[in-house]
């Protein structure tokens with residue numbers, strides 16, 4: 019319990035440092051923030067914006083104010099003109115579930131592909147099946163998800179017309195499960211295959227060392243079938259290693275998801291972030307970066323925590 | 335060299351087939367260095383209810399021999415010949431799926447290191463019950479009750495509670511008892527124990543050996559007790575086979591062996607028995623010189639380079655396992671056995687560290 | 688490592704304190720390693736001489752979006768009617784220059800910080816360690832995006848300035864990762880007997896660090912730098928696709944992919960050619976990284 023509290027404390031600290039760092043970075047932007055956020059404004063409008071954003075306070079004070087707002091769910095404004103602005107909060111609230119859904123699907127598909135193939139490859143180590151699986155995995159490591167997305171959207175989208183290659187709107191579940199999922203197929207598969215390659219390689223090598231362990235020989239001498247030995251005895255300890263890596267890989271997955279979202283025009287966090295960057299909306303960007311960092315940190319925290327719950331050796 | 339095999343030394347009770355009969359068993363491994371000649375023509379037989387001790391320093395092929403009998407060596411790299419006859423049935427050429435019917439149910443094995451023999455992330459109870467459910471088709475409750483009885487039989491206190499424990503929550507001695515319980519679970523007729531006490535504290539060693547003895551008696555199993563410590567088998571085996579470089583070099587009923595030792599190697603093993611005051615892991619390289627390279631074994635008697643009594647003949651001509659004319663239960667492979675008139679006393683006394 | 692996509696993450700594992708001595712050149716390199724080195728060598732040569740070949744970059748309306756082998760143009764034409772093969776040759780310079788420079792800087796800085804924080808057991812080293820940990824909690828792509836958008840906020844800057852911005856940004860992202868790997872490996876070697884022996888003989892700490900420890904840590908750094916370059920190549924392309932990378936008129940593999948997207952349905956050869964070159968390069972780097980790790984028996988460090 020105390021461990022949990024210190025871990026949570028660390029988590030909060032990391033998020034604060036990361037967002038403060040982002041704020042500091044925006045300080046380095048040449049030019050004054052009011053001009054950047056809302057170019058072509060009159061001096062009076064500029065003054066109003068400066069007052070509104072408290073731009074004359076120092077960084078720390080402004081960070082404190084941003085943090086206070088952020089905690090209360092106010093994610094700042096996006097300036098769409100000298101006088102017009104819209105709140106970022108609702109935008110993020112619409113986009114975040116989309117991105118999370120894509121990433122969850124991608125992780126699930128990756129694991130569904132990686133676990134059986136990794137087990138088979140380890141079991142048939144050195145045989146042709148293992149060679150095919152292992153070298154395909156190695157190749158997929160070198161194929162970035164956004165490249166795969168383009169390849170798939172050409173063949174499955176433009177050529178075969180099986181799935182849409184532009185997804186500017188995600189139909190809700192209520193419009194039918196398949197209608198909803200259909201638009202996600204190419205983005206999810208593009209993201210999942212690279213992840214699957216990482217997981218597969220890790221699982222295979224971890225399984226190979228587990229299979230050398232004495233307790234596997236004991237299980238064999240009990241007369242258990244190879245299938246049972248693999249799935250019940252070897253996969254269990256190896257799946258714990260896999261869990262940590264699933265957490266760590268989330269960083270790479272977020273990166274891939276941002277680019278893939280932009281490629282398909284999916285209205286998720288990636289598209290929001292890209293918009294904020296190209297339109298130089300640094301306040302919006304900071305809030306969105308904070309959200310992404312929180313997701314990343316929380317996922318890793320959850321993976322760590324899950325590990326400590328699932329591994330009887332460290333469970334207390 | 336070819337070994338002439340004496341007929342089973344322990345006289346069989348008339349009319350009964352031995353539980354296990356091993357005939358001229360050879361097991362070699364392909365390795366990057368060349369062919370590892372781990373076991374080279376071993377023969378013996380074992381009756382139900384009796385214990386055969388296999389003794390030899392580390393690297394002499396004991397583990398390979400026991401795994402070979404059980405068909406547990408890696409098939410892709412090992413080359414095997416000879417016969418293993420279990421209850422009158424030749425099991426030398428069975429494949430894994432046929433062996434699975436024997437493993438656990440007919441023959442099982444206790445491994446050396448209880449710290450690594452148990453799955454660290456699986457509850458102890460589960461590790462015992464899984465073979466019960468697999469082999470004997472027990473339901474959950476039956477299996478659990480049987481597991482409790484097994485734990486009680488191997489003298490684990492509070493068995494109901496221990497079922498839910500993980501291996502890391504137990505001491506080494508306790509874990510080895512669990513490993514034994516797993517081996518006994520499906521009532522095997524043959525129990526192989528490969529250095530079952532080597533990794534344990536001296537104080538626990540005797541308890542575990544007594545436990546094995548008792549279970550062998552109660553369940554009328556044949557047992558093969560593998561160890562590098564002649565002291566261990568002295569009190570727990572009916573017959574002892576001494577192994578060197580993959581061969582049996584001396585074999586006799588326990589008391590005969592200790593009283594009429596023929597092999598200089600056996601004598602060296604005897605002198606190297608760890609004393610109580612020594613750390614339990616003291617290695618048997620206490621014998622001067624190094625064990626032979628099994629890829630390029632020496633010509634002649636494999637022990638000759640280290641033997642204080644070795645004469646010229648020993649370096650060229652490998653001695654065959656022969657029956658002691660004075661005692662048909664005793665066989666040995668030596669040109670100049672101890673106490674024989676031909677033996678020349680050692681130039682220098684045998685080194686014992 | 689700094690993957691904006693799912694690539695090249697080394698498996699996590701704790702360094703084993705028994706790393707055998709970097710046993711050298713006994714193992715022979717296989718044909719795969721030679722092929723990869725050949726491809727990389729070719730890319731580097733093209734990167735260096737490409738701009739001096741005087742390749743034809745003129746636009747020709749008829750060539751626009753033409754398929755491979757059209758009228759003697761091996762890869763066809765790009766979206767502006769230029770010869771695609773020539774464009775890819777020219778793009779190699781920026782892609783290779785940016786990724787190699789970023790990771791060389793990252794390896795030098797990160798390696799140095801990692802060595803220090805792994806060897807000196809003082810407060811500064813400890814603080815450095817926590818800084819790496821916190822920086823690693825930043826999703827790498829997001830850090831890269833933020834850095835690029837902040838540094839490149841002057842839209843009138845030259846193409847070269849923008850290249851520098853991307854290089855520095857990617858270098859900054861790679862520093863904590865390479866530092867952490869170097870640190871983990873340094874920790875392993877700092878506890879070895881020959882290091883203690885040198886310490887007992889009164890050798891200076893810096894001398895020990897650079898003479899005794901560094902040479903043993905170099906294979907690990909090299910292996911992970913290879914993966915780092917691969918990731919940087921991918922990152923450059925990803926930034927271009929997000930329209931925040933190199934300037935659109937700087938030819939780079941990423942920019943070819945990014946602009947080729949518009950013509951994907953009609954002329955897939957534009958995107959696919961650039962993807963293929965990028966894929967082969969990343970594959971070679973990954974493979975060589977693996978070969979180095981296997982060759983020197985580098986234990987995969989915690990990431």
Ligand SMILES: Nc1ncnc2c1ncn2[C@@H]1O[C@H](COP(=O)(O)OP(=O)(O)O)[C@@H](O)[C@H]1O
Nearest residue numbers: 363365370372391392393394395396397398628
């Ligand atoms: N799977 C294997 N492949 C190659 N060599 C092996 C294998 N298993 C054992 N050996 C070799 O066989 C010899 C005998 O080993 P072992 O039977 O374990 O000796 P011990 O008497 O100590 O139990 C050793 O030299 C060992 O290296």
Ligand SMILES: [Mg+2]
Nearest residue numbers: 396397528529
């Ligand atoms: Mg052994």
